[in-house]
Amino acid sequence: MHTSRMLQGLAIALLLAACGDTGPGNQQTETASPQAAPAEESQCELVMGWDPWEPYQYEIAGGQVLGLDVDLLTAVTNHADCRLSFRKGSWRELLQMLREGEIDILGGATRTPEREQFAWFTEPYRDEQFSLFVAATRLDELRDMSLEQMMNADLQIGVVEDYLYGERISAFQDDSGYQDQFVYSAMSETNLSRLLMAQVDAAIEDKYVGAAIIRHKNLGNDIVPHPMQFTSNPVSIMVSRASVDDAKFERLDASVAYLRENGAIDKVLAQYLNP
Template sequence: MGFDAWEPYQYMTVGDTVTGLDVELVRAIAAEMQCELNIVQGSWVELLGLLRDGEIDFVLGASITEDRQRFAYFSEPYRQEQFSLYVRADDIDLDVNNIEEFINAGHKLGIVNEYYYGDEIAELYASAKFRPQFVGAIISEMNMARLLDEEIDGFLEDSFVAASILRRKGLDELIKPHQITLGNNDVYVMFSKASVEEELVAEFNRGLAAIKQNGLYQQIVTRYQD
C-alpha cells in the first residue's frame, strides 16, 4: 500500500504508526480479506509512478481520470471529498465567485502536482490562457508557505486536510477558507493493473460492503468527525 501523508486521512503518529481515516478503513477491509498490509511511503507523484510500474499494489484517496484508467483499476467509492480555496486572512472578502474569476483576475493558484480537483479545474489547467496562473507543489505545506510569502494568492485543498494542517502548524489565523468551494467528488482506492488482478478489486469491494453492513465503517468515520 502506498502512503502519502495527508492528515486526517493518512498520517504518521509521533510513535511512527501509520493511521488516519482512509488507513483505518482499508485496514478493516484487509482484515475482512485476511490480507496483510505492507506500507510504502512517498509523495503522491512518486506513488503514482510506483503504482504504474506495479511496484506498489494500491494507493488511497484517488479520483478516477482517463489517464489513470490506462494503468489502474478502481474500487467502489468509499468516501467523498470537497476542495476549498484558501487565502491569506486579509483576502477573505476577495470579491470573486469561482476559481475562473479568481485566476482571470491575475491571481496565482497553488495546487499539488498530480492531484485531481475535478473537471472544472482540469479544464482551466488545460487552457493556454489560464495555465500560467497555476503553481504546482509537491505537498500542501509548500502551498501554505508560498501563500504567506505572497508567491501565490490562494491554494486548493481538501477542507478537512487544510483545517488539520493549519491547526497543527498554528497558521489558522493567518490562512482562511474563502467562500469558494468545489463540488463533492467520490474518492476511490486505486489498484495497479501491473500487479493486481481484477478479482482482488472485486474482493476488496466485497470487504467494503461488509464493513458498511456490520457498522464498522460508520464507527470509524464517526470517530474522525467528532
Template sequence: MKTYMLLVLIWVICITGCTPASQQNDATTVVPAASTPALAAPPCQLTLGMDAWEPYQYVTVGNTPTGLDVELVQAVVATMGCQLNVVQGSWLELLALLKDGQVDFVLGASKTAERESFAYFSEPYRKESFQLYVRSEHANLPYNDLNAFVSAGHKVGVVNEYYYGDEVAALYADETQRDKFVGAIISELNVARLLDEEIDGLLEDRFVGASILRRKGLDKYIQPHSISLGNSDVFVMFSKASVSEQQLQQFNQGLQQLHTNGMYNQLMEKYSN
C-alpha cells in the same frame, strides 16, 4: 591375478551403484505424496502507498500509520485475510510505484480515464470537497468561482498529479490560464508560498486544510475563501500490475461489510468530531 581382477570388478559395481539419480540416464525418482511435508500457503500481502494527508492518512509520533482512510482500509484488508504493509512517499512517487506494481494501492484517489489505463478503482468510500485558501486579508475578495479568481491574475498552488475536478482540469487545459497554477510536491510547500506571497491562494481538501492550519498555528494568517469545488467521490486505486480483479471484488465486499456492521459510521463520527 584373478583375485585382483575380481576386486576391480567389485569396486566398479559399487561405484556405479552409488551414482546420484540425477546422473543416471534411465533413473526416475518418485517421492510419494504422503511423504512430502505440507507447506503452509503464504498469507496474502498488500502494500499501501501512503501520502501524508491528515486527518485521512498520517503517521503518529510512534511511527504508526493512522487516519480515517487508513483505519477504514485496515478493517477491510482484515476481512480479506491479508497482511498490510505500508510504504510512505509523495503522491507523485506513489503513482509511479503503483504503475509498476511496487505498491498495490493508494487511498483518496479520484477516478480519471488516464488512471484507468493502469489502475482499478474500488467502490467510492467517501466524498471530498476542495476549498480555496487565501491570506486572511484576501478572505473577502469578491470572486464567485475559481475561473474569476485566476482570470483576475491570481496564482493558485496545487499539488502535482492531484485531480481537483473538471473545473480545474478545464482551466489548466487553457493555455492562457495554465501559468496561474503553481505545482508543489506537498501541500505544506504551498502554505509556505502563500505566506511568502509567491501565490495568492491554494487548493486543498477542507478537512486537510483545517488540520494543516490548526497544527501549524496559522489560522490567523490563512483562511478559507468562499470558493469551493463541490463534493466528489473518492476511491481506493489499485495497481493492475499487482492486484487481480478478484481481489478488487473482495475489497469491495469488505467495504460493504463495514457499512452493514456499522463500523464505517463509527469511524466517520470519530474523525468528524
C-alpha cells in the same frame, strides 16, 4: 531588501518545520482502528501499499502507520475479516508491486482501463475534494467571488505541480489567457506559506491535506477555507488480481458498501476535518 528576504525565508522555514504526530489518526475508533485484526481471528491476510502523504497515510515514531486512508482501509478489511499489514513505497513502485502481486491493495486509487487489466476496484469509498484556501483577513473580500470572477480579476492562485484538480481548474490551467495566474510549487506547505506572505491570493489544496497543515501549524486564525469547493474523481480501493481471488475481492467490495451505507466512513472523514 535583504532584511525583507530574510524574514520571508524565516517564515517559509517555520512553516515547513516538522509537525507533531498528533491528530485524528492517533485516535482509536470502533469503526476504524489503525491496528490490524488479531491473527487468530482470520486466515485472510492482506498487504496494503502506502506512500507518505499526510493525513491520508504517514508513519510515526516506532513505525506505526496512521492516517485517513489507513483508518478507512483498516475498517474495510476488518469488516471483511482480514488482517492488514503495510509496505511502503513510491506510488509508481506500489503500482508495479500490485501488478505483480507483491502487495494486495492500494487506497485512493482512480479507476482506469489500463489499471483494470491487473486490478479490481471496489465501489468508491470517498471523493477527492479540493478546497480554495484564503487569508482570514481577505475572506470577507473574496467570499462571494466565483472562480471565474477570481480569474477575471487577475488573482494569483497557488497550486502544486502535477496535481490534477478536476476539469474546472484544468480548463483555466490550459487556457493561455489564464496560465500566468497559476503559481506552482512542489509541495502544499509552500503554497500556504506564500498565502501567508501575500505572494498568492488563494491556494487550491486537497481539503483534508489543507486542514491537517492548518491544524499542525496552528494557522486556524490566519488561513481559512473559502466556501468554494471542487470535487474531482471518486476513488476506490485497488485490489491486485495477481494475489487476491474473486471471493476475497467480493468481501472487500461488500464491506465498502456496508460501511458507506451505515455511515461509518462518513464518521471517519468528519474526524479529519473537525478533530
